[in-house]
Amino acid sequence: MIELYLFLIFMLIAAIIATEIKDLLAAVISLGAVGFAVAIMFILVQAPDLAIVQIVVEVLTVVIFVAVILRTTHIDETIGKKLKGTQILSIVLYAFFTILFLIVVFRSFQELPEFGNATMKVASEYIKLGLPQTGGTNIVADVILDFRALDTLGEATVLFTSVIGVVALMRKVGRKK
Amino acid sequence: MIIFASCIILFLIGLYAIVTKRNLIKIAIGFAFIEYAVNLLFALIGFKHGALAPIITQVNTPHNFVDPIPQALVLTAIVIALGTTALMLTVILRIYNRYKTFDIAEIKKLKG
Secondary structure (H helix, E strand, O other): OOHHHHHHHHHHHHHHHHOEEEEEEHHHHHHHHHHHHHHHHHHHHOOOHHHHHHHHHHHHHHHHHHHHHHOOOOOOOOOOOOOOHHHHHHHHHHHHHHHHHHHHHHHHHHOOOOOEEEOOOOHHHHHHHHHHHOOEEEHHHHHHHHOOOHHHHHHHHHHHHHHHHHOOOOOHOOOOO | OOOHHHHHHHHHHHHHHHHHHHHHHHHHHHHHHHHHHHHHHHHHHOOOOOEEOEEEOOOOOOOOOOOHHHHHHHHHHHHHHHHHHHHHHHHHHHHHHHHHOOOOOOOOOOOO
């Protein structure tokens, strides 16, 4: 699994560049690099459905970000300015929360199975019943469309609610000058 | 274990961008990083060495699949992440049209 480690390192470097660079367009391109690295890692951990969806969503995300930046500005003026009091306070709070979070993460990771040894307690039932009960050969599609179809209905509701929000915010009619 | 820890590092980078950056686009990028970190952690937990993608190609043979449930959950989460990102960027665009800046310290007109 050496290639998985390489992509993880690539992802982390691109993430640090995206948060610290001055040009916002370059930051968005780095965000796209992180997203496509995640898509390739989905392929490496045998999740082709996730990889397909991640590539489509990543392309759309980068296009939306670039569209916003092209209508506004692509220079981050806040980088390099002197730190204000509230910003120093937020950095201190972030450091405090990080220590707290790492303690919780360390404790909960003791309970997790080691990498590459999934327990499959619930999944074995789905794999056994997937083909006879739903007739679908792709177990992931069986789970989201048959066993947990109400979850998918909720997902569609959230998606259309966000579309209504975008349309309501972008419309020109009724906007004050 | 170190492979899960790198997801946590990506989560913390995203949280750093949200908490300490003053540019609205950087904050939106931080939210996207947190989403990627959680999705990737779920997919990595479901991995099994030597197993195949959960797609049945031959009936009547014992199946050796990776865990399909985290994949099904993450599939939902990825699409919802796109919706939240689009809504967030729309609000950011309206804020820029009103105040002509991305700096959250300059956006003060709503302050009581």
